[in-house]
Amino acid sequence: MVRVSRSLNWHQSNWLLKNYPNSQNTKYDYPSRKAYTPPLHNNVTKHNKLSNEDIEKIKQTFLIRIKELDPSITIKELPEITNEYRKRFLQRFIIPSSKWFNSIEWDSRTITPKFSKYMLNSTFSFDAWYQKIISNSFNLTFTKHSLELDPLNIGDLILLPDSSNLLMCVDIPHNTKDPRYTFASSDGKLFFKTRSNIPLRIPNKLPNYLMDSRLLFTEFDHGNNSIGTIKNTQNIKILLPIIARQLVVRPILNNLNKSANDKLSIILKKLELIHRLIQNGNGPYQISFFKLIKLIDILNLNDFDNSKKFDINLNFSKLLSSNEIESLNSSTEIDASTFLATYWAIRLQQQDFLWGKIQVNKALLSPISVTVLPLVLYHNYYNNFLQRSNNAIKNGKSLLDSFIDDINNQSTTNTTNNNNNTTIITTTTTNNNKLDSSKNISQNYPEFINIFQNYCAGNFDDNSKIIALISKILRRLTKFKDSDLTKDTCKELLDLCTSKGTSKGTSGDASGDASRNTSKDSSQGTSKDTPNGINNQDPQFNLLHNNIEIALPNSSKLTKDQTLFYNLIEPPKLTQFSKFHHDFNDLKVYCIDSETAHEIDDGISIEKLNNNLFTLHIHIADPSSIFLNHEKNSDIQNLLNMALSKSFTTYLPDLVSPMLPKSFCKLSDLGYDNQKTATISFSVNVEVDSNNESIKILHNTFKVRLGIVSKFPSNTTYDNVDRILSNSTEENLKSGVTSDIQNDLRNLSQISNLLKKNRIQNGNAVIFGEGFNKGLVTLSCSKDGGPVINFKDQNDTKSVTLVTEMMILANSLAARLFKENKIPGIFRCYHELHLAKKAQLEFDILRENIKVNSHLPNIKEISKFGSLLNSSFYTDLPLPHQMIGAANYLTVTSPLRRFPDLVNHMQIQHFIKKKPFKYSTTDIQKMLPIIQSRDIIIRELSGKCNKYYLLNYLKEQIKKNPSQTFDVLITSVSNLGFIHCILPNFSSSMGILKLKPDLDFTPSIGDVIRNCKIDKIDALDGRLDFSMV
Structure with missing residues (x-):
């Protein structure tokens, strides 16, 4: 045959x-x-x-x-074909599966399986040991604490931004040159991705006997077509054996994906109802993702069916006050399929303007909260407008057609340069095209203006309807039909609509007198509310201010009302100091900060007991007394709730939005000499060895007290303290610095250096050196009020080290106090990532170099290890902060600008006074989603604003010199000819480099590629594209 x-x-x-x-x-x-x-x-x-x-x-x-x-x-005999098929199947499928299966040290007490080729593609329906293995694949639940206790590991289930179904983590990073994890789908397809963009994670701990074995193998050269996946090079392919996929990956993924899909329709209905009942008509706000899931769990749609509005609201109020919601905490079990389906449902309803962005914690890799959009202002407004925009209004023209025609007939825009090389956009209009004042575009088409502003602010990043509309508009406009759909292009259109051919520095161009100021600046402070007199009140000055998540006054009526309240409320008069206050009398308190500091909330004192023994006092401003002493004052308590909703002072290059009103900050500020000021003071003795090589913290001497301080030496800015520490005693005396101040600062500096060394040697702290936080944006004001973009490098000077180490000491001591006395508090923690042996060894070598050789990683080394670093997070658990090198860490040093510190202060006050704690653990856990989400939102927007100004600066450089090239530092592995990079002198300059197709080498993380040109900049979207020359 x-x-x-x-x-x-x-x-x-x-x-x-x-x-x-x-x-x-x-x-x-x-x-x-x-x-x-x-x-x-x-x-x-x-x-x-x-x-x-x-x-x-x-x-x-x-x-x-x-x-x-x-x-x-070819023509072959059937037996030959059969033999070759069996050989291929053996080599490609059976041998890898057998190798993996037999490598496992099965739990012999409960499982004793033997490998058989007939296992492949079998359901094992009748094998008890198989049922034992997959038993955790059904009804999977987890808690928020389980996310906090362990970072991403093999077995965890995740979503990728471009994937709707769950994947399983099947491998962790193996070296610093490739920090990617490996994820597998239920059909065995492999994905190699970093953890940075994972929006959802479900903890899933595999049995130890599976964790101890490798799930992936390098496919051996069997001479047949490969079934493995290329990771880095063509000749090395990675394989997930079929049997491993069947036993470990497929059951749980298929079950959860199916279960979530089955729940999706009912969850969509529940979410729509919940949104109607929790939305706030005054503005967007964030709700805990976990609370939302609990509401979905306990909400019965039958209770709200065909009910009157009053009954619906009453029933929902009962639901919110139910035991299930009141008792919700970080240990509450969350159903994994409901968790996944809720995420899917929110993403779907984002298209209908019900929900804003989902805030994802970068440490937990989990949704923390979601923004609730007001129904009338978003859902009704935008859906009605999208429908109306295509409806005929007169002469057969739709609103959209009329808008496009008017824009095409609008004035032309020319660009000229003034003597200062500042770009000025001017508008010229011809008589034929001149619009009647009654047809001013911004007045006649306010909905379009609104959409453009919100799109530029990043409010519609997840909404395909708006993106499609803007794309359609641009393609029909003569000026923009050949332009890419970017936020900067939309900004140009917005300027044209509003005739914003503005003077320098305004209208979001923000290039002003863009200049590169490379002076070294160790300042740790920030700018004033309107930095250096810059006019940032123009709604188009920086369109990122309109971001609805950050909720600045120009994007939220809710925040406008809060701002008005902040401006009107007066702090109560100071009460007499209580018997619990300890008066430090004439002890000098050094408040070391920058000249432009917004709040002065910490100071340091030192007492020398003998040659080697010192007492350190860290004094922190005490705004908590204002709230505790006026608990029955409704205005004060409303202010406390508003402070929680802000959670932090927002620092942007062009704006500062304080957590507390200025009047309250001023009342609590330190630094007013001879004025008795209330503090919470942390005191401890430290002993320096005779060789000044090591230090011992004497924890048994630790005290925390309510304090009174009044002696504040002047001129203790970072720069002045650095000058004192660098100058000789004689030089300082000539400058008016007394010998006792010099001695105090020198002793504090010496102790801070030893504390830093102690954290590195005994706490395994990781500290970065040259190149970290370079090119940070600062703004100054030009003569006509526009912003001038400058850059500074944040350096670890002696004064910075002094303050940093004292604050770390106070926070570590406070954490120890809370843990030992079981005080509910808000801790800040950091977990190191799970790494394979080689990657862990390389990381340990870096740490050992810091220890032994005092070698601080430079920018190239930082780039290699950056992807192997986790993020810190707030929690109610006393977990370690491994980056800082602290067994526990609880922030208490900035209560004027961080709500967690303010909460911890109130807990300390009750502890000192032996009162029941103001906040229970459950109370703390209810605050955490708000604090965590605000932390995420502020960090993201701050990064975007810094990059926005940097990219506008680079735009100006390219305009002046189109042939200018740059050296870029590689920060990722290559993917389809593209690779992530950064400009070494600018920390916020993350971009993407397009590699040459004929490149004869593969760039590695830490390499510098020279002579690259900038192809595209989208400042509002933070996009920076390079190519090789």
């Missing part, structure tokens, strides 16, 4: 019939591979039996002619 090794296509079949006409009456059964009667050879009559020689001639003739069409076709 003869078989063709592959089926014939239509052209090949016709060729066969043409060359073998006698075959037309012969029955062929391609491609079913059934037996067939071969066509007769020309020399053979119909009645003669074919000899072996005839058959061989037919085969050879057929093969020669068929190869002219497809050289890959």
